[in-house]
Amino acid sequence: MSQSYSSSLWANTAAPDIQAPALQSQDQADVAIIGAGFTGCAAALALASRGTTVRVLESHSIGWGASGRTGGQVIPGLKYDPSVLESMFGPDLGPRLVAAAGSVGDEVFGLIKQHDISCDAQRKGWLQPAFSGPSLELALRRCEQWQQRGAPVTAVSKERMAQLLGTDHYLGGWEDLRAGHVQPLSYTRGLAAAAQKAGAVFHTDSPAVSLTRQGLKWRVSTPRGSITADQVLIATNGYTDKLWPGLARTVVPMISFQAATVPIPAALGKSILAQGHAASDTRRLLWYFRRDAHGRLIMGGRAPYREDLGPADAGYVRNAVNTLYPQLASTPFEFHWFGRVAMTQDHVPHLHRLDNGLWAALGYNGRGVGMATLLGRYLADLAIGVAPGEIPFPVTSMQPIFGYPFTRMAARVLTTYYRVRDQLETA
Ligand SMILES: Cc1cc2nc3c(=O)[nH]c(=O)nc-3n(C[C@H](O)[C@H](O)[C@H](O)COP(=O)(O)OP(=O)(O)OC[C@H]3O[C@@H](n4cnc5c(N)ncnc54)[C@H](O)[C@@H]3O)c2cc1C
Incomplete structure (x- = not known):
């Protein structure tokens, strides 16, 4: 178990895990799923609930990847404004995709309610505060676009933002009431428990080490066993390895780091995010x-x-803590952890058909709590034969990024460039 996972706030406060012994036999299933984060667990739940036989293979433990390490913020929408997505994907798919991306709060909180998942879920909204004049304009434009599409979002003045966040650092921004937050490892374990209850079988400590054709079926092998299945779903996101050649080169993993303070005494913390929002x-x-x-x-x-x-x-x-909340300057961090965020070149998550009966979803660009839950369900739809055209998301072939090692280097250079731009814009 890597220290970056076990040192997290989530690993130390999560609901109990399910029993999921390593695969030690040669077995069959309708569908084999590789990876047990939000994507894999949501797919397993959707499939098992329909009576499909499912086996989930996970290299480490349930939620060991980004799903057990995220900020747990459930944020609707993608990086681009709705109007940009509509013009990128055209008049049929564009609006359906925007509606789907806007629905992820309903998807996540709906599953939590339906399966009674205990994960400290709070749906009290998300704030996007703006740190500069130009970014305030962008934020307000995005808010207006979602408003025009009927979403419960509102512009927030500088004064109101200061009241909601407990800091006067920002110039204003917007609020999205579709959003909220969860204890993400408890949520992942809850999805897995619901899937297991519906009949899915999970195997942890079971890395898929080869994926080969057996006639019309696929055989997924682990060090001590194998699953032969009609359909295989790859749900490995930023932790994608060489199992399917080229897939890892479709995303650029970046590192995101988090720290959590000790519980803040009420007198010191009562003004900080007093209404329970998430914020980015x-x-x-x-x-x-x-x-x-x-x-x-x-x-x-x-x-x-x-x-x-x-x-x-x-x-x-x-x-960041000291700038926003100087009163916490001597409040120590109790937990530190980090994980891989998988970025795509077009900043849109990818749903791929890799071969007959072989599908993958990855590249959530830091919006995976909602999007991975949703695309997990879409993977399940594809595995049971729903036509790709009926999915409100493009189902594409895989395109490894051209000049991948340079892209990764460029991503690191870009990080430094962005830091400088942010500093200049703040000044
Ligand atoms: C620090 C951090 C903060 C984030 N904050 C947010 C946030 O606040 N809101 C938000 O929406 N998104 C956030 N994200 C992004 C979000 O967490 C991810 O997009 C999401 O968890 C991806 O889920 P997943 O199931 O696709 O992949 P993962 O959760 O990464 O799961 C992939 C799993 O595949 C397994 N695996 C890999 N290869 C194999 C193999 N060969 N055989 C078997 N198993 C294998 C791995 O062990 C891993 O458990 C954050 C990410 C990070 C790292």
């Missing part, structure tokens, strides 16, 4: 923050691409 600001290297169920403040931000980050690398998030 308009910086290019955004600061995202929220409270947890025990009154901690959780702050997240970008970090260098390394897999050995620790408390010494908390400078960026410490600076």
Whole structure:
């Protein structure tokens, strides 16, 4: 178990895990799923609920990847404004895709309610505060576009934002009441438990090490067993390995780092996010923050691409906390952790048909709590034969990024560039 996972707030406060012994036999299923994060667990739940036999293979434990490490903010929409998405995807798919991306709050909180998942779920809205004049204009335009499409969103003045956040750092912004937050590892485990109850079988400590054709079926092998299945769903996102050649080169993993304070005494913290919002600001290297169920403040931000980050690398998030909430300058962090966010070149999540009966969903660009839950269900639809054209998302073939090693280098250079732009825009 890697330290970056086990040191997280979520791993230390989550609901109990399910029993999911390693695969030790040669078995059959209608559908094999690789990866047990939001995508894989939501797909397993949707399939098992319809009576399809499902086996889920996970290299580590349920939610070990980004799903057990996220900020847990359930945020509707994608990076682009609705009008941009509509023109990118045309008059038929465009509006359906925008509606789907806007529906992820209903998807997540609907599943939580339906399956009685205990995960500190709060649907009290999301704030996007603007740190600069130009980014305020963008935020207000986005708010207006969602308003025109009937979403419960409102522009928020500088004064009101200061009241809701408990800091006067921002110039205003907007509020989206479709949104909320969850304890993400409890949510992932809850999805897995609901899927298991419906008949899905989970195997942890079971990395899929090969994927081969067996006539019309697929055979997925692990070190000690195999599953032969009609359909295979790959749900490995930023932790995608070489199992399917080229798939890892369709996304650029970036590192996001979070720290959580000790529970803040009421007198010190009562003005901070007092109405229970989640928040992520308009910086290019955004600061995202929220409270947890025990009154901690959780702050997240970008970090260098390394897999050995620790408390010494908390400078960026410490600076964010001290800038927004100087009264917390001597409040210590209790937990530090990080994980991989999978970015795509077009900033839109990808749903791929890789071969007959072989599908993948990945590349959520930091919006995976909602989008991965939704695309997990779409993967399940594809596996049971729903036509790709009926899915409100493009189902494409895989396109590894041209010049991938340079793209990864460029992404790191871009991070430095964005940091400088943010600093200049703040000044
Ligand atoms: C620090 C951080 C903060 C974030 N904050 C937010 C947020 O607040 N809101 C938001 O919407 N999104 C956020 N995200 C993004 C979101 O967490 C992800 O998009 C989402 O969790 C992806 O889910 P997934 O199931 O597709 O992938 P993952 O949860 O990464 O799961 C993939 C799983 O596949 C397994 N795997 C890989 N290869 C194999 C193999 N060969 N065999 C078997 N198993 C394999 C891995 O072990 C892993 O458990 C954040 C991400 C990070 C890292």
